[in-house]
Structures are given as structure tokens and as C-alpha cells.
Amino acid sequence: xxxxxxxxxxxxxxxxxxxxxxxxxxxxxxxxxxxxxxxxxxxxxxxxxxxxxxxxxxxxxxxxxxxxxxxxxxxxxxxxxxxxxxxxxxxxxxxxxxxxxxxxxxxxxxxxxxxxxxxxxxxxxxxxxxxxxxxxxxxxxxxxxxxxxxxxxxxxxxxxxxxxxxxxxxxxxxxxxxxxxxxxxxxxxxxxxxxxxxxxxxxxxxxxxxxxxxxxxxxxxxxxxxxxxxxxxxxxxxxxxxxxxxxxxxxxxxxxxxxxxxxxxxxxxxxxxxxxxxxxxxxxxxxxxxxxxxxxxxxxxxxxxxxxxxxxxxxxxxxxxxxxxxxxxxxxxxxxxxxxxxxxxxxxxxxxxxxxxx
Amino acid sequence: xxxxxxxxxxxxxxxxxxxxxxxxxxxxxxxxxxxxxxxxxxxxxxxxxxxxxxxxxxxxxxxxxxxxxxxxxxxxxxxxxxxxxxxxxxxxxxxxxxxxxxxxxxxxxxxxxxxxxxxxxxxxxxxxxxxxxxxxxxxxxxxxxxxxxxxxxxxxxxxxxxxxxxxxxxxxxxxxxxxxxxxxxxxxxxxxxxxxxxxxxxxxxxxxxxxxxxxxxxxxxxxxxxxxxxxxxxxxxxxxxxxxxxxxxxxxxxxxxxxxxxxxxxxxxxxxxxxxxxxxxxxxxxxxxxxxxxxxxxxxxxxxxxxxxxxxxxxxxxxxxxxxxxxxxxxxxxxxxxxxxxxxxxxxxxx
Numbered sequence: 124x125x126x127x128x129x130x131x132x133x134x135x136x137x138x139x140x141x142x143x144x145x146x147x148x149x150x151x152x153x154x155x156x157x158x159x160x161x162x163x164x165x166x167x168x169x170x171x172x173x174x175x176x177x178x179x180x181x182x183x184x185x186x187x188x189x190x191x192x193x194x195x196x197x198x199x200x201x202x203x204x205x206x207x208x209x210x211x212x213x214x215x216x217x218x219x220x221x222x223x224x225x226x227x228x229x230x231x232x233x234x235x236x237x238x239x240x241x242x243x244x245x246x247x248x249x250x251x252x253x254x255x256x257x258x259x260x261x262x263x264x265x266x267x268x269x270x271x272x273x274x275x276x277x278x279x280x281x282x283x284x285x286x287x288x289x290x291x292x293x294x295x296x297x298x299x300x301x302x303x304x305x306x307x308x309x310x311x312x313x314x315x316x317x318x319x320x321x322x323x324x325x326x327x328x329x330x331x332x333x334x335x336x337x338x339x340x341x342x343x344x345x346x347x348x349x350x351x352x353x354x355x356x357x358x359x360x361x362x363x364x365x366x367x368x369x370x371x372x373x374x375x376x377x378x379x380x381x382x383x384x385x386x387x388x389x390x391x392x393x394x395x396x397x398x399x400x401x402x403x404x405x406x407x408x409x410x411x412x413x414x415x416x417x418x419x420x421x422x423x424x425x426x427x428x429x430x431x432x433x434x435x436x437x438x439x440x441x442x443x444x445x446x447x448x449x450x451x452x453x454x455x456x457x458x459x460x461x462x463x464x465x466x467x468x469x470x471x472x473x474x475x476x477x478x479x480x481x
Numbered sequence: 482x483x484x485x486x487x488x489x490x491x492x493x494x495x496x497x498x499x500x501x502x503x504x505x506x507x508x509x510x511x512x513x514x515x516x517x518x519x520x521x522x523x524x525x526x527x528x529x530x531x532x533x534x535x536x537x538x539x540x541x542x543x544x545x546x547x548x549x550x551x552x553x554x555x556x557x558x559x560x561x562x563x564x565x566x567x568x569x570x571x572x573x574x575x576x577x578x579x580x581x582x583x584x585x586x587x588x589x590x591x592x593x594x595x596x597x598x599x600x601x602x603x604x605x606x607x608x609x610x611x612x613x614x615x616x617x618x619x620x621x622x623x624x625x626x627x628x629x630x631x632x633x634x635x636x637x638x639x640x641x642x643x644x645x646x647x648x649x650x651x652x653x654x655x656x657x658x659x660x661x662x663x664x665x666x667x668x669x670x671x672x673x674x675x676x677x678x679x680x681x682x683x684x685x686x687x688x689x690x691x692x693x694x695x696x697x698x699x700x701x702x703x704x705x706x707x708x709x710x711x712x713x714x715x716x717x718x719x720x721x722x723x724x725x726x727x728x729x730x731x732x733x734x735x736x737x738x739x740x741x742x743x744x745x746x747x748x749x750x751x752x753x754x755x756x757x758x759x760x761x762x763x764x765x766x767x768x769x770x771x772x773x774x775x776x777x778x779x780x781x782x783x784x785x786x787x788x789x790x791x792x793x794x795x796x797x798x799x800x801x802x803x804x805x806x807x808x809x810x811x812x813x814x815x816x817x818x819x820x821x822x823x824x825x826x827x828x829x830x831x832x
Contacts, residue, residue, distance in 0.1 A: 164745030167832060188706075189786035190832050219740055221769045222726035230726060232771035234740070290767045291739035291751070342745060352786030 150307070150460060152176065153319045154300040157309035160250060162217025162234045162293045163345045166190055169213040169315070173339050176322050181337070191353040192339040196325060200332030205478060208336045208359035208439075209324065209470065210350050210428045211317030211366065212343030215310065216452055217295040218247060218276070220288060227280030229255065232271075234293060235344030239269045241453045247294035253278055253287045254297060296454035305459055306383065312456040314343065316446050316463055317365040323467040324474070331474045343428050347395075350428030354435040361402065361440045361480060364429035365466065367458065368393075368420055368445035379422060381447050384459040386416030387466035390443035395426025396433050401480060402442030409473040415465050420445050440480060444469060483507055484667040484811070488647040488657035491587060493556030493573050493640040494691045497521050500552040500666070504685050507670045512683065518702065521687040522695045523552070530676040544679040544828055547705035547787070548672060548818075549696050549776040550665030550712070551689030554658065555800050557641040559588065559621070562632050566625030568595065570616070570641060574690030578616045580801040586621060589639035595621040643802035653808050654731070660804040661713035662689065664794040664811055668711050671815045678826040686776055693743065693779035700783040707750065707788045707829060710777035711814065713806065714738075714768055714793035726769040729795035732807045734764030735814035738791035740771045743778020747788035749829050754792060757821040763813050768793065788829060792817065 161169040170192050178184055183195040192213070198204040216235035223229055242257040249255070255276040264273060276294070280286040288294075300309040309315075321337050328335065336357045340349035343366075354362060368388055371379030381388050389406045390398045410417040420443075433441035444466050449457040483503075492500035501523050509515065512525040529543070555574030562568060568588075583599045597619055602610070621641065625631035647657035657663075666685055673683045682703045687695035700708065718730040729736040737754050739746050758765035768791075781789040794814050796806040 164740065164748070170832070186832055187785055188788055189781070191786075219771060221771065222724075224724035226724075232740070234745075234771075290769055345745060348745075348782050349786070351782055352784065356785040 146460065146464065149319055149323050149464070150302060152322060153307060153309070153316060156315035156318055157300050157311045160248060160295050161213055161215055161311070162295045163214040163342045164234070165250060165293050166213040166341045169318070170339065173213070173318060173322065177325055177337070180326055187353060187356055189349050189352050190341040191349045193353055193357065194325065194337040196328065196331070196335045196337065198331050198333045198335070200477070205333045205360045205480070206336060206357060207333045207474065208338055208354060208357050208362040208432065209321055210338045210340050210353070210362065210364045210432060211321045212314045212340045212349065212428055213318060214341055214344050215295055215313065215315070216344050217293050219293045220276070220290050223283045223286050223289060225283055227278070227282050227286040229276040229278065229286070229288070231276055236452050238452065239271045239274055242274055243269060245454050246297040247276060248297035249288045249292050249294045251288065255294060298454045305461060306457055307460055308455050308457045310454045310456065312448055312458050313367040313451055316367060316448070316458055320365045320446065320463050320466045320470070324470045327467060328471050328474055332477050333474060335474055340428055347426070347428050347431035351431035351435055354432040354439060358436065359432070359439055361478065362429065362432040363402070363441070364427040364432065364443045366427040366443060366445060367448035367451060367456070368422060369425065369451055370447045370449050373449055381418055381420050381422070383447050383449060383457070384461060385418050385447070386410070387462055387469055388418045388420035388445040388447055390420045390429070390445055393422045393426045394424055395430030396441065398429070398442040399440045402440050405473065405478065406442055406444065406469065410469055413468060413472040415469050415472070417469065418447070483670060484655070484663060485647040485657070487663035487666055488659055491592070491640070491642040492552055492554055492659070493558070493642055494553040494688045495573070496640045497552040497687045500663070501685065504552065504666060504670065508673055508683065511674045518699065520695050520698050522699045523685040524699055524703070525673060525683040527673060527677065527681040527683065529679045544825070545682060545703060545705045546679060546822065546825060547682045547684060547700060547703050547708040547780060548669055549684045549686050549699070549708065549710045549780065550669040551662045551686045551695065551776055552666060553688055553690050554642065554661070555690050556643070557586065559635055559637055559639045559641065561637070562628050563620065564628050566627050566631040567620035567622055568631060568635060569620055572616055573640070575800055577800065579613055581616060581619055582614065584802050585644040586641040587644045588621070588623065588635050588641040593623055593634050594644065595623040595641065598622045645803050650805070654805055655808060656803055656805045658802055658804065660794070660796045660806050661799040662711070664713040664796065664806055665711035668794065668811060668814050668818070672818050675819050677822055681822070689776050693774065693776050696776035697779040697783060700780040700787060704784060705780070705787055707747070707825065708777060708780040709750070709818065710775045710780070710789070710791040711818070712775050712791055712793035713796040713799060713804070715770060715773065715799060716795035716797045718797070728770045729766055729768055731795055731797060731805070732809060733766045733795070734758070735810060735817050736766050736768040736793045736795050738768045738775070738777070738793070741773050741775065741778065741791070742771070743774030744781055744789060744791065746777070746790040750788055750790040753824060754790065754817060754821055757824065758817055761816070761820050763817050763820065765817060
């Protein structure tokens with residue numbers, strides 16, 4: 124797209140430049156958050172990590188009825204101040220046990236968009252720390268035909284009675300965070316990287332004329348449920364989701380003008396929402412003014428919390444800042460950390476100034 | 482028996498009046514007030530009685546619990562009169578086309594009998610015997626001689642229900658249509674006969690089978706602090722050649738949902754139900770499936786969100802002309818709920 128030419132003026136990442144003083148602590152937070160257990164509906168561990176991380180830096184902090192963590196940072200400007208909501212979801216995709224057979228093998232159902240192709244040979248972890256391996260039935264089908272109903276989880280049990288987990292227990296993928304330098308690999312970058320961006324924005328935003336609500340949402344992966352209810356409570360004048368998006372920069376990938384390392388993507392459209400043009404323009408303007416690299420994103424097949432926030436109450440002006448991420452919804456998602464840092468820069472730039480919304 | 486009356490009553494989504502009248506009669510002496518809202522939900526309110534929670538502050542909203550059971554059933558709607566007097570129909574709610582063949586139905590408020598006609602086996606070619614006939618190519622025969630004759634008897638938009646009579650069978654089982662969710666309705670009536678130390682809203686909802694529409698608006702009006710959907714749910718306990726989930730088993734107790742397409746149940750409520758069942762030696766099971774949905778899912782995302790869970794009487798063959806349940810499961814659902822609810826007097830523990 125046209126933006127590719129524009130962004131070429133900006134240093135995308137300068138290998139010789141000293142690392143940002145915030146890069147290391149932010150990466151440590153990314154490691155902590157991505158390695159935490161938090162399939163949809165089970166966001167407790169992630170919420171506690173985030174609560175610890177931000178509690179000294181906000182004016183109000185509460186957990187709502189569905190488990191959304193809502194932090195408010197009061198603005199310095201004259202009242203009435205605009206209410207701006209930033210949302211990143213705490214939950215990740217996972218699986219949930221539906222049946223324990225006589226020999227202690229677990230049958231399961233997906234939580235969110237899990238593809239069976241990404242599972243065989245992978246490991247998962249339950250809330251109580253039990254690790255399981257995804258196995259596949261060998262009989263009556265070719266090895267290339269991988270359907271969810273042919274898969275099972277093996278936790279090393281020998282019978283139903285010595286199985287350390289049971290029906291209704293949820294598991295997330297189990298993978299360590301890996302720092303490849305510019306790029307990082309982890310499970311659940313979707314959307315813990317968004318959570319990192321929110322925490323960093325919260326800490327770096329020194330003075331804002333707005334009341335900014337940093338909302339860490341629940342149950343995004345199963346239907347944007349936390350975003351809708353938290354936005355109903357916050358009643359924002361402007362809402363921005365910070366979430367990951369797919370890329371078109373891997374061999375033979377689908378046509379998609381989003382790539383790692385070219386800056387945060389400013390959403391124009393996805394399958395669930397059309398970003399309000401004024402909001403999209405605000406973000407583009409902020410990026411241009413501060414010389415932050417950015418990309419424009421038009422994507423099909425996915426959506427974010429923004430779709431739910433946009434249609435809350437009487438409707439909300441809504442947009443999305445996306446972190447390009449490869450291998451989404453697999454145990455090894457990859458992002459460029461500079462994109463996350465530039466997203467923080469973009470948001471702090473935007474939030475530091477008065478915003479005209481009409 | 483109330484369940485029998487409810488099962489035989491006709492109430493496809495959007496046309497719950499007959500069921501509502503029966504329920505109104507059954508609850509009116511046991512609740513403080515009731516109303517029928519704009520979508521046809523019957524909302525019964527039972528005020529808190531007995532020892533109120535001591536530490537309740539005036540500034541806090543009163544603790545309100547919503548119990549929902551849907552009045553509507555899946556069925557058919559007449560959409561066209563054919564020139565020969567046959568009626569074309571559309572399905573309302575999820576029905577497998579294969580269960581429609583050669584069923585007797587009752588149409589409209591006058592309960593006009595009709596038959597979903599099928600060619601006899603003698604006329605079928607061998608390959609036709611293996612085919613599934615989709616609902617669009619089926620028709621209802623009401624014995625009309627002409628289009629005009631059919632138009633006099635049945636209007637476009639009239640609802641049709643399966644003509645199934647409720648009856649006991651086997652050891653403690655019953656068969657009937659619409660046990661999803663007349664079983665939940667009958668259980669809710671029993672639950673509303675008890676007193677609770679907080680406000681209870683018993684909601685008999687409309688239009689669940691077409692998307693939880695009644696529950697959504699009822700929860701919007703009530704603003705409950707937590708919610709239970711009482712359901713009739715899937716049971717697949719016939720023996721299989723593979724060790725897979727039976728979803729639920731008849732006679733194994735009420736089934737607690739941990740997740741479905743519409744809801745991730747609040748785990749505090751799931752745990753409360755499980756603990757209560759264990760303490761009181763009430764059998765319980767989990768609904769070992771994550772597809773399907775219930776009113777609880779719609780209530781959960783209302784306004785600022787509502788912790789919710791779904792608990793159900795297992796019923797075989799639901800969404801067909803006849804389903805089967807075990808009366809013991811029904812009794813145990815009532816027992817589990819009436820033992821669990823008083824524990825909410827102190828509210829829900831924090832996350």
C-alpha cells in the first residue's frame with residue numbers, strides 16, 4: 124500500500140542505535156506475561172501480574188463482574204475531560220477437557236480459534252501445572268487428516284482414576300518466551316504484547332489532558348465479551364483496541380500489506396468493524412507528526428475488541444493499533460519488539476495532546 | 482403434573498402465550514410481583530425475606546439473582562400455500578431435517594392437524610432411500626382440497642408444533658415434546674416456591690431458540706448480580722464403540738455447563754454448585770460439550786457483565802418431536818438449586 128513508500132523515510136530500526144532504556148524491562152514483562160497461564164475465562168494469573176505491575180501508577184483500579192481489569196489515569200486538563208479507553212485482552216486461546224476415557228486420555232474442545240493442524244506433538248499446561256501432550260489417533264485415517272475429534276491429550280495417566288485433571292479443566296499452550304534480538308517468539312503474544320503496550324504507555328504517559336482508561340479485557344478469543352461489558356461501564360468518548368494482526372511477509376503467505384518491523388498497523392477495516400475514519404486519521408496524524416513508522420491494515424477473517432466497543436451503548440468512536448504478528452494462534456507467535464515500542468510511542472504521542480473528535 | 486401440562490402446551494419462539502398463561506397460574510401465589518415485558522418474557526420478582534445480609538450498605542445495589550428458563554420450543558412456521566392446498570413451512574430454531582419426515586403437527590391457534598407427507602417406500606428408487614430430504618422440499622398436508630381451502634384454515638405466519646403427547650415411560654422416565662426447556666420452566670416454578678435472603682427474579686424467557694433474545698432484554702431491565710439458566714440439555718448416553726463423551730447421562734443428576742458457544746461459565750458459580758452437590762449428596766454431572774448455547778450466555782454480556790452459569794436436566798433426542806428425561810434428574814436440579822441459592826446471601830467471592 125501507499126504507506127510503504129512513506130514509512131521508507133523513517134528509520135525502521137537502527138541496529139547501531141543504543142537500545143531504548145525501556146526495552147529491557149518491557150521485554151521482561153513480555154516474557155512474564157506470555158509465559159503466564161490464561162486461556163479465556165481463566166485470566167486470573169495474568170490479571171494479578173498486571174495488577175502488580177501498574178498499581179502504583181494509576182489513580183483507580185478495579186476488577187468488574189466478568190474479570191476485566193480497569194485502570195484509570197486521571198487527566199490534567201480542565202473538566203469535562205474526554206474519556207479515552209485503551210483495551211488489550213488478557214486471555215489466550217486454549218483447550219478444555221470434555222471427557223476422560225478409561226485409560227486416562229483426555230478428549231477436549233477448543234477455546235477460541237484453535238486449529239488442529241497446530242497441535243500434534245505440542246504441549247499444553249493446566250492451571251495446576253500439569254503438562255499434557257497432544258496425541259492423535261492413528262487408525263482409520265491418513266496422517267495428514269487432522270481433525271480435532273481425532274486428537275487427545277496425554278498427561279501420563281494410566282487410568283481415569285489417576286488423571287490429575289478432569290472434565291471442565293482448561294489448558295493453554297506451553298512454550299517458553301524466546302528473545303531473538305529484534306524479534307521475539309512466544310505463545311500468547313496475542314494479546315499479551317498488547318498488554319505490554321498498554322502497561323508501557325501507562326508508565327510513559329506523563330501528562331495527558333484526558334482521563335485514560337487502561338482496560339485489560341477477558342474473553343476476547345471467544346467473542347469479545349469483556350470489551351463490550353467494560354466499555355459499557357467506562358462509557359468512553361474514544362476507544363482504541365491494541366491487539367495483534369496477521370502479516371503477509373512469510374513465504375507464499377496470503378496477500379496482506381502488513382509486515383513485521385514496519386511499525387504498528389493502524390486498522391482501517393477487519394471482518395468485525397470499520398475503524399471510524401476520524402480515529403484512523405488521528406492515529407495516522409500522530410504517527411506522521413512524531414515520525415513513527417506505521418502501516419495501514421485492511422484484513423479479513425479476524426476482528427478485535429474494537430468491534431464490541433464500537434457498538435456499546437449509543438456507539439463509540441473506535442480504532443485499533445495492531446502489532447504485526449506471524450504464526451498467530453499457534454504456540455510460537457513472532458513479533459518485532461520495535462513495532463510494540465513504536466505503538467507505545469504512537470499512543471503516548473496521541474494521548475499527550477488535546478484531541479478533536481469531530 | 483405441571484411438566485406434563487407445559488410439555489403439551491404449544492409455544493414456538495415468538496408465540497409463547499399459552500405456556501406463559503400456564504406458568505402465570507403456577508407462580509402467581511408464590512411471588513411478590515410479576516409482569517410481562519415487551520418481548521413477552523414473564524418476569525416474576527420475589528423480594529428478599531428473612532435475615533438480610535448484615536453488612537449491606539445503602540449505597541450498594543441490592544443483590545439480585547436472575548433465574549432464567551425459556552418458554553419457547555423449536556417448531557415450524559407456515560410460509561406458503563401451494564396450489565394443491567399443501568403448506569410450505571420454515572423451521573424456527575434448530576431442527577434436523579431428518580426428524581421431520583411423516584410427523585403429525587398442529588397448526589395455528591385452532592390446532593389444525595396436519596401431516597408432513599412422505600412418499601411411501603414402494604415408490605422410492607433405491608438411491609432415493611438413502612437421501613436426506615431437506616425441509617424446503619417437504620410440505621404439510623392438512624387435507625385441503627385447494628389453495629383457497631388451505632387459506633381458510635391456515636394463515637401465512639401461523640406456527641406449527643409437533644403433536645406429541647406427554648407420557649411416563651420406563652422406570653421414572655417421561656417422554657414429551659419441548660422438554661427443552663419446559664423442564665427448566667417447571668423447575669423454576671418449584672424454586673420460586675421457596676424464600677431467599679436476597680431478591681430473586683424468576684424469568685420465563687421468550688425466543689431463546691432463535692438467539693437468547695428474551696433473556697437479553699430481561700437482564701438489561703433487571704441488572705442482576707449473578708444469573709443461572711435452567712435448561713433441558715443434550716444427552717447422548719447410548720452406548721458407542723469408542724470411549725467418547727456422552728455429553729450427559731440420564732439419571733446421573735443435573736448437568737452443569739462449564740463452557741458452551743455462548744458462555745464461559747463463572748467458575749465461582751460452577752464451584753458453588755459442585756460443593757453444594759457434594760455436601761448434600763445430590764448427584765451432579767458436567768455437560769461434557771462446548772457447543773450449543775443458552776440464555777446464560779446472553780445474560781452474561783449484558784451491560785457491565787453478569788457472572789452466569791447454566792444448569793440443566795439432561796434430555797435425550799432434544800430438538801425433535803419427542804424427548805426423554807429422568808424425573809430424578811429434574812428433582813435433583815430443584816434440590817441443587819434450592820440448596821445452592823441460599824449460599825449466595827453473602828454475594829460472590831472476589832476473583
